[in-house]
Amino acid sequence: MPADAGIFLGDIMTWQATVTGFTQDEHLDWVMLLSCGHRQHVRHQPPFMNRPWVTSEAGRARHLGMVVTCTQCQRGMPIPSGSDW
Numbered sequence: 001m002p003a004d005a006g007i008f009l010g011d012i013m014t015w016q017a018t019v020t021g022f023t024q025d026e027h028l029d030w031v032m033l034l035s036c037g038h039r040q041h042v043r044h045q046p047p048f049m050n051r052p053w054v055t056s057e058a059g060r061a062r063h064l065g066m067v068v069t070c071t072q073c074q075r076g077m078p079i080p081s082g083s084d085w
């Protein structure tokens with residue numbers, strides 16, 4: 001995990017990462033690639049998960065560079081190796 005990944009806001013540590021790309025997993029679900037090295041699924045499965053933007057290339061492109069909180073960094077999880085995905 002990069003040393004500069006955590007940002008202190010008062011007494012709270014927040015782990016910010018930017019979206020650097022997208023890939024699909026073995027089930028063809030979309031996965032965000034984060035600047036910290038972690039990955040996060042972004043599924044569109046209405047009515048439970050409503051993310052229609054992930055289904056188009058233009059929608060995914062609009063989210064490149066977006067800042068998100070990496071919950072895996074917050075939990076201290078290791079960065080997966082290439083074989084873990």
